[in-house]
Amino acid sequence: MNRISMARPSWDDEMRQAAVATLDSLHWVKGPQGKAFGKEFSEYCNAVQGTPCQSGSVALWGALRLLEIGPGDEVLVPSLTYIATATCVSLVGATPVFVDVEPDHWCLDLDALEAARTPQTKAVIAVHLFGQMCDDALPTWCQQHGIAYIEDAAQAHGAVAGSGIKAGGIGDVACFSFFPSKNLAVGGEGGMMVTRREDLAARMDALVNHGRDQRLESHELGSNLRMSEVSAAIGRIQLKRLEGWLARRRTIADRYAEAFQGLPGVVVPEVRPATEHAWHQYCLLVDEPEHLRNILEEANIDSRVYYATPIHRQQVYAGHEQFNTTLPVTDAIAHRLVAVPVHHQMTDDEVQRVIDAVVASTR
Numbered sequence: 070m071n072r073i074s075m076a077r078p079s080w081d082d083e084m085r086q087a088a089v090a091t092l093d094s095l096h097w098v099k100g101p102q103g104k105a106f107g108k109e110f111s112e113y114c115n116a117v118q119g120t121p122c123q124s125g126s127v128a129l130w131g132a133l134r135l136l137e138i139g140p141g142d143e144v145l146v147p148s149l150t151y152i153a154t155a156t157c158v159s160l161v162g163a164t165p166v167f168v169d170v171e172p173d174h175w176c177l178d179l180d181a182l183e184a185a186r187t188p189q190t191k192a193v194i195a196v197h198l199f200g201q202m203c204d205d206a207l208p209t210w211c212q213q214h215g216i217a218y219i220e221d222a223a224q225a226h227g228a229v230a231g232s233g234i235k236a237g238g239i240g241d242v243a244c245f246s247f248f249p250s251k252n253l254a255v256g257g258e259g260g261m262m263v264t265r266r267e268d269l270a271a272r273m274d275a276l277v278n279h280g281r282d283q284r285l286e287s288h289e290l291g292s293n294l295r296m297s298e299v300s301a302a303i304g305r306i307q308l309k310r311l312e313g314w315l316a317r318r319r320t321i322a323d324r325y326a327e328a329f330q331g332l333p334g335v336v337v338p339e340v341r342p343a344t345e346h347a348w349h350q351y352c353l354l355v356d357e358p359e360h361l362r363n364i365l366e367e368a369n370i371d372s373r374v375y376y377a378t379p380i381h382r383q384q385v386y387a388g389h390e391q392f393n394t395t396l397p398v399t400d401a402i403a404h405r406l407v408a409v410p411v412h413h414q415m416t417d418d419e420v421q422r423v424i425d426a427v428v429a430s431t432r
């Protein structure tokens with residue numbers, strides 16, 4: 070019985086040819102592939118500019134630099150997310166303020182944001198967790214209070230908000246990751262900053278290139294954060310496939326929802342009304358995570374817990390004033406969210422094996 074992994078990136082002849090042709094061109098950096106990938110990806114998100122970079126983590130750091138956030142500033146972030154959502158804030162010298170999530174959709178909670186807002190609050194980093202879009206009320210709330218809205222869309226390529234706008238087209242800046250397990254990959258590490266703001270667009274391209282202009286003069290602090298041309302060439306082909314892959318993920322998620330609804334001790338992920346989920350992860354909220362994971366392991370199926378230790382409780386934040394703070398929803402669910410495979414390359418038989426194992430775990 071083959072192992073069913075959490076992710077299996079696609080790699081086909083068109084991607085292979087694009088990669089080899091780019092290498093053959095000897096134009097390995099700062100070339101036409103990166104420019105085209107940025108343009109095509111931002112058009113896909115309905116934004117005005119996309120700048121490819123080396124990772125989602127770097128994209129988040131870049132977003133904060135673009136918005137001129139630094140020492141003395143506070144940035145509201147969830148604690149139920151990947152570590153990079155918070156560490157980017159610390160890396161620019163600002164303070165991450167950890168905010169609780171919604172009990173049903175597990176994204177940032179509007180009331181909790183309001184409670185955490187201070188005159189120092191300069192931005193919110195809203196994570197479209199597992200591919201679920203954040204509440205449309207969040208960007209509106211940010212606008213009302215003069216707070217920047219950064220989308221951490223690392224897990225949400227192709228997710229659609231209730232407003233009909235895709236992830237990436239909503240925030241002042243949005244950040245994507247192309248790590249191999251993500252819904253879109255580039256044959257290595259990779260990320261993208263996207264903006265719908267004309268005033269940030271030119272600076273965004275410069276930021277990944279030491280803040281330099283055409284005459285190679287630096288205007289602001291940046292670094293070499295550029296994506297390689299080979300990665301961009303692969304990403305462009307993957308982008309053409311993305312909608313088809315998302316459709317497959319949604320079909321699998323529908324089958325899971327039907328099969329898992331009503332199982333004792335299992336809460337099925339709820340899709341926010343009127344939105345389209347990107348199903349980067351399919352997480353079940355379960356009473357007995359270890360038991361479910363053991364049964365999956367016996368059936369040779371991968372699983373993960375997201376996120377066993379909320380960020381505010383991780384050692385890197387031992388000196389943070391919220392280290393021992395209770396975030397009631399986050400603390401209650403973090404260690405109970407078990408992700409099962411939902412990637413686009415799963416066969417129907419593999420989907421059935423996951424279903425059988427989850428159902429068996431509840432008997």
Ligand SMILES: Cc1ncc(COP(=O)(O)O)c(C=O)c1O
Binds near residue numbers: 153
């Ligand atoms: C929510 C979230 N933010 C940021 C990142 C960072 O992306 P990368 O791994 O490409 O640096 C990830 C990647 O796992 C993520 O899931």
